[in-house]
Amino acid sequence: MEIRDVPCPFCGCLCDDISVRLEDNRITGVENCCTLGNAKFLSKSRLQHPIMRKDGKWIEVTYEEAIDETARILSDAMRPLLYGWSGTIGEAQVVGVHLAEEIGALIDSTTSVCHNPSILAIQEVGHPGCTLGQVKNRADLVVYWGCNPIEAHPRHMSRYTTYADGYFIDNTATDRKVIVVDIRRSDGAKIADEFIQVKPGGDYLILSALRAMVRGKDEVVPDSVAGVEKVQLQRVADLMMKAKFGAVFFGLGVTMSRGKYKNVRNAIELVSELNRKTKFTISAMRGHFNVYGFNEVLTWMAGYPFAVDFSRGIAFYNPGETSVIDLLERKEPDACLVVASDPGAHFPKSTIEHMASIPTVQIDPCVNATTALCQVQIPVAITGVESAGTAYRMDGVPIRMKKVIETEFPTDQEILERIVTRIREMRSDG
């Protein structure tokens, strides 16, 4: 059997043209997918039972025991942290937000450690963007800044930008120019019409120089900026101003390098400025397939895209204070629930040490680096393969993820709902 048009639950591209071949409820082949998505569809290793630590050793437990223990941990906590969310569907995230509200928890997502600065910049100056199809049909100039789509979003170029067929583009090879800005000559740089090799930490300067040029103030730009020749910047500024439709895509090279949200703000303001001359858009290359969905869900429910603290009885948002790394650095949380992410693999050592020192529970299909920090792990169905629900693509387009194979494993949503129910029972028992 073959199921077509399956959305891929790997990255923010949410490619929805995947074909999955099935035999006896097992995936035997995947078509149209990149290697990253392919590996997820075909992965075989997973945790088979809920596990808990007892006397320093893992023991297998029932779902009921694991849920009971999780509910007890969260109920007893004074400062619970609910973290992760980007690898699951909106319907489960909704339960998470309601849970956070109910127990006065702080809820944050992987956004906090990737495009957090992008959101801060957007909250200062806005976001001139568009859906990816708009770029596909119209863009004659694409700029990849501080990101490497070939490695991280392998089908981004073929589906939405450089190599995609577009209504207003006769010949993708000749009618579209590509600019790549990076600190190293990545694979993407090799296909660029202009590659700007910026010195590490120099993005802000390059953006400022380009802004000056777009405003016609070339004379204020020195001969060399952050290791880039002025003549090259002039060529690039010209390309930008002459484009009919330019699209900038940026990654963590902009958000997490020196300057952080100020870099993104500068990039957005460059794009806003370019709109006075022509058409330009800017978009973040979001990582997890539903990282943007969590931002959407938390925003319509609580008013903010990430880092919301419910402990004051209202939704309180102050990144730098209520963002997960800052909270853990202050060693505030006394319990932690991790859902659909792997902070153990990505967080600074000091924060991981704190997570390991408090009761931490993980809801995830697989053993990962975070497992080592946990007291409890509850395995679940693989979202987008074994369970259906809503995900938001990096450009905000919502897509329904499919269930392609049957499973005995419960979904994230079911486990979270059972935890909420159990917490209410415990509270009413006094």
Added chain:
Amino acid sequence: MAEILLKNAYVIDPISGINGEVMDIAISGSRIVEDASPHSEVIDCQGLLTLPGGIDSHTHTSGTKVNFGRYMSPEDMRAGRTSKKGHMHITSGYSVPTTYGNSYRYSALGYTSLVEGAMAPLEARHTHEEFKFTPLQDSFANALFDGNWGMLRAFEDGDIKRAAAIIAWTLTAVKGFAIKLTNPGGTEAWGFGKNISCINETIPTFDLTPAEIIKGAIKANELLHLPHSVHLHCNNLGTPGNFSCTIGTFGHVPDVNDKRQSLYATHVQFHSYGGSGWGDFCSKSEPVANMVNFRPQIVIDMGQVMFGRTTTMTADGPMEFNLYRLHHDKWSNHDVELETGSGIIPVNYRRKNLVNSIMWAIGLELALLVKSPWQCLLTTDNPNGAPFVKYPEIIALLMSKKYRDAEFETVHQDTEKRVPLPAIERELDWHDIAVMTRAGQARALGIIDLGKGHLSPGAEADIAIYPIKPDEIDPSAEYEKIIQGFAQTEYTIKRGRIVSRRGDAIIDGENTTFWVKPKVPAAYDMQHDTVFQELFERYYSVRMSNYPVQEEYLHRNHCIETETDL
């Protein structure tokens, strides 16, 4: 089944022809019935003003652009925080509240149905997700067609039936309620950073003018027998002198439906401007209102501006960019492939700003100069002119010349040279207000037969009871009491259940989403049309099979099936 008897209610129900009668209303289950059961819970209304539940026929509460308004505005979120209370969840936001915030606050004002004014079809799933968390009001979504390539191509080919078939497929797929055109042609032009100046200019990428799109959409709408008419946001919003464009547009509207208007023009305040620039900017409410008075086939809503901070958000991307160039505050834009655009900027309407003062006056003038309240409905184009929580003040301004004069004293001193407002003596009465906030909406939306907007037996038991005794108030003088009275119901009843009591939501609620499904013959079923499929194969960034909003997003819903002339 819950049964309620409202005793001694001072009822104004314009659709049923009831104007200020003290009477009883019996409710059984979700409906109004002839006779009360002896087991009914009795609520003595003591002569309080009792109206059908409020209906907002043009508001922005749910979906991609609304949520981005929240996302980019933590300052607005902080300006409207409430804590958990009983069944009420935490809320945030002043001009763009969270979904629960919208729902609770609208319910406190007596509103039981909301029309989301602009849903991009590609992102419809998002709108429906937010509807689910707006539990105390029924939901309707206007789907945007202003830059829909399939429809535009059909118009280019002069094939109205094909355009209607594409509209039918799309509305059914995205679970939409009506055809919305926002700056038709202009949003497509904005795809390359351009705009359209008026209705007779040809769009750069299609051999069509806005006038042709509007006329074609009206024809297609009637071929599909949709409950609502075409819902139009005219071209050229917000520019000095745009009234001529608005009047020109209205001149193209035929009278083709005997149950309702043939065109609903939204937030007309923003389209009634005179002058050749900001220097001689002035009100042109009189010619626009006159045009409406002569054309019963047109219904408009006010789009009233009220002073203070708010957030503007519209599918009209080029307009928002122009606004950004005036305000220099933050600006967001979100073009939607093959369909439409959108933009958002925060604004602060100031009394000391002449242009803002004139805008404030124009909205009121339209409501006072359009003779029939059925033809000019009360809106702020929430939150564009003001957040909907300002409705009680607008009602008071329309009912009291004294209040208008007092407010006029506080606006920019040159305003009186530019607007007719001070010379308008008219004061609207309770019945006018009932028409402009619910009955008129029900008729304009074509949902009277679904039991909306009236209180006759068989109607949905959507009822608002205000702490106002009309016989004991002189609205002309006691405008403060009008504001207070409309700001918070004693009871808001939704589908036969009390959902809000003195400002507090008291149950979780569950709304109903209304959507249309025109019955299209096989020859016009776009699902199997290879040319239409090619749009998805080649130009959309999602697969055609993944485009329709699945049943899972609808929970409680009512599908309005229509017979078609295809």
